[in-house]
């Protein structure tokens with residue numbers, strides 16, 4: 104041993120939820136960890152819907168709800184189906200969610216990501232902001248032994264510098280260049296097929312107006328997920344309440360958007376103008392416009408999760424769960440980040456950081472908890488949800504059945520639901536064979 | 551949703567919309583578009599899909615691109631299927647888009 108020892112055992116790339124959770128796990132175990140973030144502060148590059156489901160933090164930060172920087176606690180959840188002139192909403196409310204241990208909360212990412220990164224720092228992680236990891240460093244055997252950063256090297260004067268460690272954990276989000284550079288993404292050329300673009304407006308409204316419009320008191324909050332509101336592009340919409348702003352946005356499947364004549368802000372404007380949405384957002388002044396990709400491929404698109412000296416977590420590993428009634432990425436990022444951190448610690452202690460042995464426990468850990476269990480159960484959902492039937496035919500069919508049911512046609516007698524459904528199915532050209540198959544997929548996935 | 555243009559078009563201008571976003575612009579572009587490669591492109595997918603509307607077709611079949619107001623989302627390189635048209639990377643550390651309210 105001649106060279107000075109590396110200053111860090113682990114390098115985590117990206118201080119989003121996955122990265123800060125991974126760094127927290129490593130630092131708490133007493134190992135030395137650097138947390139690299141390309142933005143000027145954690146959260147500065149990140150946008151989402153968004154609601155954070157904190158249950159995953161129970162074991163890690165007891166009573167997290169006393170300190171997490173939230174906007175509102177979700178007590179009202181709506182799932183909406185829209186057609187241009189109709190809407191159907193399953194509107195659920197639970198006061199159980201208004202107090203500890205809570206269920207979900209709206210939060211802004213610059214607040215939340217900075218809070219979680221500060222937890223990692225308090226445990227001993229070294230947070231390095233304004234620094235891009237541009238590539239991995241490998242030893243002659245191909246094992247990853249660090250990253251190249253865009254910070255100048257004080258020793259040589261070069262414009263980049265290398266930072267070495269025993270394990271690198273890539274938590275660099277949906278574009279995932281570190282995992283791609285390490286060759287863990289053979290299917291990268293098809294990524295657009297499994298990716299959606301989210302665009303969102305944060306609109307300022309007086310706090311009282313938000314509470315009146317959404318029927319809320321105190322810190323209660325509402326969350327609406329919407330399908331059938333994205334013109335000719337498969338996708339969905341969302342509407343969330345913050346304290347004195349609301350977040351309204353659409354999520355658009357990239358191939359459909361690329362082929363469409365409609366631009367993202369135009370589709371969002373159409374969503375906001377829908378008679379069921381407009382009264383909620385009317386008069387709101389745009390505070391910030393934002394855009395970000397979502398990996399929606401689910402279980403079948405998850406890359407190889409470990410290479411020699413390298414683990415991948417969060418969106419970088421495609422672990423965001425986008426399954427219609429559920430859009431959960433932050434909790435999956437935290438869950439996988441914690442597992443990656445724990446695996447890295449074990450591997451370093453055992454002296455073996457190869458993918459085949461020391462780091463092999465990572466996938467097993469994820470299979471044993473919600474991260475891969477939920478993805479496996481819901482593996483058929485992403486393809487179904489972005490299909491033409493789920494996007495265009497079924498919303499129309501469902502709304503037509505309900506409209507028929509509630510339209511009074513005296514003196515004609517009322518018709519049974521089965522007959523109305525049959526008529527609507529014929530009108531919207533739904534094939535019974537498809538309906539039966541999709542019904543079966545739904546039962547197997549959500550049942 | 552409807553063809554009534556007063557309803558489908560945003561009430562704020564696109565410039566005002568982008569004016570709500572902070573960009574700490576780097577002196578060096580992080581994305582470079584090779585306008586020549588674009589001449590043979592029939593999809594023009596980037597023109598519709600880029601949420602910041604940074605790809606502008608020119609009358610002679612090329613594309614003019616400005617990197618300053620970019621969300622760094624990745625949509626453009628994912629939808630573009632012309633090899634070599636887009637060289638994409640993140641801006642140098644600390645530069646580019648900075649979200650505050652999302």
Ligand SMILES: Cc1cc2nc3c(=O)[nH]c(=O)nc-3n(C[C@H](O)[C@H](O)[C@H](O)COP(=O)(O)OP(=O)(O)OC[C@H]3O[C@@H](n4cnc5c(N)ncnc54)[C@H](O)[C@@H]3O)c2cc1C
Pocket residue numbers: 116117118119120121122139140141142145146147148149150151152153154155156234235236237274275276277280300301302303352354395396397416417418419423430431432433434436
């Ligand atoms: C429109 C939209 C709505 C969503 N709604 C919800 C929701 O309501 N609830 C929910 O739970 N999830 C939601 N998600 C998903 C959720 O945002 C993601 O799953 C989650 O942020 C993933 O966390 P992450 O840490 O893996 O990645 P990210 O949050 O993307 O963090 C990655 C970090 O790495 C940094 N980075 C990237 N590359 C480098 C590099 N080379 N060097 C240094 N730093 C780098 C980035 O700056 C960033 O801080 C939504 C997403 C979108 C886009």
Ligand code: SF4
Pocket residue numbers: 583587588591592593594595596597605613629630631632635636
């Ligand atoms: S950037 Fe790609 S998609 Fe856009 S015009 Fe050029 S070749 Fe076509």
Ligand code: SF4
Pocket residue numbers: 581599600601602603604619620621622623624625626627
């Ligand atoms: S990264 Fe996103 S915002 Fe930037 S140019 Fe490409 S599509 Fe437009």
